[in-house]
Amino acid sequence: MKRVTALAVLAAMAWCLPGSPAGAQERLTREALAGADYVRGRLAFQQRCSACHTLAEDALHLAGPNLWEVIGRTAGTREEFSYSETLREAEFAWTPDRVDDWLANPDSYLPGNTMLIPEPVPDRDRLPMISFMMLETGGADWPRPEIDIAALETPRGESPAERFPSFWNHLMHNTTRYRWVDDQQEFVFDAYYNKDGSVTSSMEGVDGFWHIDERDFFCYALQGLPIRPNYFVQCFPVAAMAIPRFSEQLWQSPMYGGAVLYGGILPGRPTDDAETAAPE
Incomplete structure (x- = not known):
């Protein structure tokens, strides 16, 4: 009533x-x-x-x-x-x-x-x-x-590629661009999510790892960043990332100390033998 x-x-x-x-x-x-x-x-x-x-x-x-x-x-x-x-x-x-x-x-x-x-x-x-x-x-x-x-629920196959093909292809073949903004600095770097669970980056000394947990959340950590502490961890539902979209800014996340992390996906990524330089 x-x-x-x-x-x-x-x-x-x-x-x-x-x-x-x-x-x-x-x-x-x-x-x-x-x-x-x-x-x-x-x-x-x-x-x-x-x-x-x-x-x-x-x-x-x-x-x-x-x-x-x-x-x-x-x-x-x-x-x-x-x-x-x-x-x-x-x-x-x-x-x-x-x-x-x-x-x-x-x-x-x-x-x-x-x-x-x-x-x-x-x-x-x-x-x-x-x-x-x-x-x-x-x-x-x-x-x-x-x-x-x-x-x-999404049927559980033998691998994330089988269970979430759209998400997998989008993330593994394109570039994730981040922009960190706080009251002291602003910087941009690219991250590349790899099939073996590792994350490499255009910024020297920055790397990380990712996995999909039992709730079907995509979780990742990046470390070696010029911030204090020098890492961050985030988790997102895989279903929310399953629609391929390209833009330098698709989401933003409030971080510790009042910082804001902006993220987006750009098409393609450097080839294995290409020089990976930090974005201007």
Whole structure:
């Protein structure tokens, strides 16, 4: 009963929220959301959002905030997360329609925000993704469909290349570019993830290793960097990295001491006999 009341209040709020035309009708109705494709929404969230956001109650923040009970919450108010000034001053509550507009183009919807996505979420994926998010974050008053979640998991083959071919080919044949920014310095370097689990780099003295754990998280460590301490470790869901994209800046991660690490993927990599020089 509590959730039904909350959804009714949200429907009323949509008429008077800043940026909503007077008398505007909600686009993502309860009927549409309840009938959306759960499996498609789950996959879309895993591939596009799970590297930065968690859904479960009391789950940790990642590069982005935990999304538990995001529907109905005022933007930029989740405790213990450092939002951009733009979101802190937004003064609106998230509704399904607002999330839909946000995912379609975050930059135009709220200029100055710091959420980085490689591309807007396609129209065909937004409705099922929002429905899935509402089900998994306490924002839906309809039941979760009876689906064998275990059957949706990626079958375990003999190697990561067999289980995650798109991810494997993208990472193993291209260049990962990093940019580290803190209050003392800024530097750029390239990393090359190798099939034997090692990581080599364009920066002298920098190397590392990677592995995929039992949760299907891709975890890696890089060491020998000109920072203190001289290493960092990160983990991402493999599913979030399975869509090939190229850009010098695809994600950003807050690091210790207020530093920010930016990352991207560039096509190709130096050949084995080519000189590997640090990027300008």
